[in-house]
Amino acid sequence: MENKKQGVLLVNLGTPDAATPQAVKAFLSEFLHDHRVVDMTRWLWCPLLHGVILPIRAPKVAKLYQSVWMAEGSPLMVYSQRQRQALEQSLNIPVELGMTYGSPSLKTGIQALQERGVDDILVLPLYPQYSGTTTAAVSDGLLKAFKGYAHLPQYRLLTDYHDHPLYIKALAETVRKSWEENGRGDYLLCSYHGIPKRYADNGDIYPKHCERTTQLLAKELGLNDQQIGHTYQSRFGREEWLQPYTDKTLEKLPGQGIKKLDILTPAFASDCLETLEEISEECQEIFIEAGGSTFQYIPCLNDSEEHVALMSDLVTRQLSV
CATH class of the missing domain: 3.40.50.1400 (Rossmann fold)
Incomplete structure (x- = not known):
């Protein structure tokens, strides 16, 4: 042949x-x-x-x-x-x-x-x-x-x-680099792009993959449920999307004693409008207004060696x- x-x-x-x-x-x-x-x-x-x-x-x-x-x-x-x-x-x-x-x-x-x-x-x-x-x-x-x-x-x-060992290691490395350069926050929030809940109810396996990624990242970084969380961003329209919502979670975290936050967007391979503006700017404003003191956005994998x-x-x- x-x-x-x-x-x-x-x-x-x-x-x-x-x-x-x-x-x-x-x-x-x-x-x-x-x-x-x-x-x-x-x-x-x-x-x-x-x-x-x-x-x-x-x-x-x-x-x-x-x-x-x-x-x-x-x-x-x-x-x-x-x-x-x-x-x-x-x-x-x-x-x-x-x-x-x-x-x-x-x-x-x-x-x-x-x-x-x-x-x-x-x-x-x-x-x-x-x-x-x-x-x-x-x-x-x-x-x-x-x-x-x-x-x-x-x-x-x-x-x-979503569960490839090198993908998980690459995500973990970006978090560790941020901790080394900017200090470690009280909590690491993984924010994934959302989809309508109805899509998942009809068989889309996306949320299961997101949950698995967060679980594996937590294990790789040695974090427990009180140190890492999982939310969905970028909802559009009036129907229910996957929850918990990123913006609503950010409003609550300072009241739970989390003042210093690290936030990561594992579903995005490249930084874009949803990460650089929605997360890094809009979500930071929400968190600070709710009583947070430090908001650290951790960049996407982009063209890093690990990626x-x-x-x-x-x-x-x-x-x-």
């Missing part, structure tokens, strides 16, 4: 191309049109999305992006590009980026790999914990990207790595490189 040339498609959610209302509106429109993300009946959802939500939210979200935008662009894109470069150097095989929404698209990433002679693709979504709203959306996007192909390349999709080592291991276990 002829040996196929192997490569990696590194996938993340995506980001607006610019910190402008127009760019944010275009990105949110694509993102919120996905039935995996919002499963409301289209004839109800689309008029609401385009007539009310996007006109109101796009300018507000654009201002938030402006507050975290880096010289090279959106934080998520900057860190994703650095991850791609570092992983390619580590593996010495082609690695390209593809975003579920926005650019570069999944199709663009696949085409870039094919132009480099790759015909055996490992798709690596940077979602440690599986969810139908993220990993399954990547699978849907791949099928759309391959539509019309006369000859499909060989590909496989890595679905999660690159994890990604390399995930790839080499799947491909014969």
